[in-house]
Amino acid sequence: MTDDTPRGTAPSRRTILRAGLGAAALAPLGMPALHAAERTVRLSYQRSSTLLTILKAKGTLDERLKPLGFAPSWHLFTSVIEPMNAGAVDLHADVADAVPIFTQAADAPLTFYAREVGSPSAEAIIVPEDSPIRSIADLKGRTVGVSRGSGCHFILAAALKRAGLAFTDIKPAYLQAPEGLAAFGQGSLDAWVIWDPFLAIAQSKRPVQVLADATGLSSYHRYYLANDRFVAENPGVVGIVYDALRQAGRWVKAEPDAAVALLAPIWGDLSPEVVATVNRRRTYAVTPVVRSELGEQQAIADTFREARLIPRDLNATAVKIWQPAAERG
Template sequence: MSHSDSSSSSRWRRLPQSARRHLLQAFGAAAGAAALGTWPLARAQSSGAAREPLRVGYQKSASLFVLQKAQGSLEKKLAPLGVGVKWIEFPAGPQLLEGLNVGSVDIGHVGEAPPIFAQAAGADFVYIGHDPAAPEAEAIVVPQGSAIRSVAELNGRKVALNKGSNVHYLLVRALEKAGLKYADIQPVFLPPADARAAFEKGAVDAWAIWDPFLAAVEKQTGARVLVDGRNGVANNYLFYLAERKFVQKNGDVIQALFADSQEQGRWLKADLKRAAAIIAPLQGLDPEIVELALRRYNFNVTPLSEQVAAQQQQIADVFHELKLIPKPIRVADALPAVRVAQKQP
């Protein structure tokens, strides 16, 4: 068992019995459906009715979706189902989930924290899958010439981050492991582009950020990493989320999306240089920066396990304790009643 799996198991055991019961009930239903083979198939396919295009919310930093868009691979995978694809770009996960909540997208791909903030705000979505942990793909950095050498030295300092993004939890956990509280630093909430400008001008002392922005600031400015998600700080899972009613009616579309994501993910990792050359101009970055970021991510979407869902519950509980979200939430409420059957490569 890996350190990550061991930590997740420990967190699972620490959950209240009621929370574990709700999660197990949700996964019991999922396992039963998976035994039958698939998610419910859309009725429109058999009736001959025209089907709406799949509206995919993505971020320019989400390299796999950027690759799929550039290759047109998802369009090819969905063509036999009579389904097109509409790609809708968002600057970050929180904004993407706002789009999902108001009905402008069907499916999105975000980090750990955005779904928790969105669920606390009343958004109605479900987790349909996740990519493997990528703890190296997010970090807290300081300028090359900074005198700060440890997370403990962030006491009283300004730290830039995108509020509600995956690095929000990284920051909380890193401070905790360094003996600091979240209240001991001055969070400065900025989207990545504005945070990069503030970081370079010295308006903030540190920046909590994810790839490929992380790789870019390392390569272009010599920024130093104080800490990343490794060593039990934060697993950094990436989640596939969907509008609840869409999931109930479009199981075949979700299966096709998963199959294409797995295929493109394997191709990407097998030929990083070629993948980086395709993605780089679309992200406005040099290929070597994109390649560095790609090395730190893993791509192999699977349905949520009990342990991953339990970790999400722990993050939600931490955010509520810190009053970052206004009320406690149950991650189990955002789990689908069924899950997609995985085809082995």
């Protein structure tokens, strides 16, 4: 998730620090990290990174990586494309399906290593319940909040196209999710396109109308990516993280009350009802990435190219993929 303008060049040290990585980011950018573990696995995560948040909170990777001589370090981002393009961490936050299109367009050296099966109801275009806007077509000339380069950016573009509108027919307000939540609550936006948990938070704060969710537009798969070099040099570490993610996803569904109790305070003391809604809408089913199942990625790439959001045509299936040993031929 990100509202940063996608770029192919590495960000400045100030940008990385502002994004939340801090001193640990400086090593890959040519400066020594302070007090870094000898063999540290740098992982990024977002507020929507449920499974990674669970692994961090439980200390699962601390325990499982120790026999390999590694220790995890965790870095929270609200904007992810720049750190992904810069290679600022080793294993990146799970991202909505649209984000890898921008990183691929920037030639970022990234490998897909896991996919969370789609949850199309977990992102939506919403308006206040008392708004005169009743359809996507009614968004013409309206101010619509969206995070640039996010899966919601694609949902908005695709929904407008389906309604016979161009992206230029609206007034996009490019906002990070927390900023969008505030702006929507203050009435500064006519509509907002957003994902969980922010979608569930907005719905809990005031009555809203869902103009459309991702159903019929996108499956809203979430992808886990890692730096090419790290994957090549440390496949065993990637395998441990992959297995831990799968188990965390199963735990959320098998122990929903325990998952709510763990996540609510981490997500800013959200009500149990909001967290339960988020967890109900997400599948959390982690699977290997299969090239033949990346067709929706191509549709996203083509839509963004048509809207001039990426600079060139892409073959969205021509990406590097790591698979667990059991899936390899």
